[in-house]
Amino acid sequence: MPKATFRGTRIAHIGIAVDALDRVLPFYRDLLALPEEPLDDADGARIAGFRAGDALVELLEAPPERPDSPIAKFIAKRGPGIHHICFAVDDLNATLERCRREGIKLIDDVPRIGAEGKRIAFLHPSSTAGVLIELTEH
Numbered sequence: 001m002p003k004a005t006f007r008g009t010r011i012a013h014i015g016i017a018v019d020a021l022d023r024v025l026p027f028y029r030d031l032l033a034l035p036e037e038p039l040d041d042a043d044g045a046r047i048a049g050f051r052a053g054d055a056l057v058e059l060l061e062a063p064p065e066r067p068d069s070p071i072a073k074f075i076a077k078r079g080p081g082i083h084h085i086c087f088a089v090d091d092l093n094a095t096l097e098r099c100r101r102e103g104i105k106l107i108d109d110v111p112r113i114g115a116e117g118k119r120i121a122f123l124h125p126s127s128t129a130g131v132l133i134e135l136t137e138h
């Protein structure tokens with residue numbers, strides 16, 4: 001049973017694909033002065049998290065030993081850059097169902113557990129103006 005929180009849809013995090021975490025991390029940490037937030041690795045990516053107000057910036061690096069990971073494939077095809085935007089919604093199941101009903105292509109038919117231990121589901125960029133969208137709960 002999802003928790004009944006009604007905060008409105010917000011940006012939860014922005015996922016940025018990087019080719020070398022150690023090279024990019026100082027920009028966010030030292031120059032932008034964003035506090036680091038420890039996050040578990042997920043989907044074959046090393047993740048460095050930074051708190052930016054209500055939202056997080058997540059730097060996603062594909063380790064060399066995982067050339068088959070989604071991030072490695074993304075970088076090989078398009079280079080480093082914004083990989084996805086994650087929105088936290090009040091009711092993930094209801095939002096997914098609305099998207100499904102309207103013909104939005106879902107990558108995850110049912111929510112799964114993501115990097116922050118929360119339920120997530122991805123929408124396919126071909127249905128969302130070229131942006132990979134992740135949905136999660138508050």
Ligand code: ZN
Nearest residue numbers: 013015086134
């Ligand atoms: Zn994400």
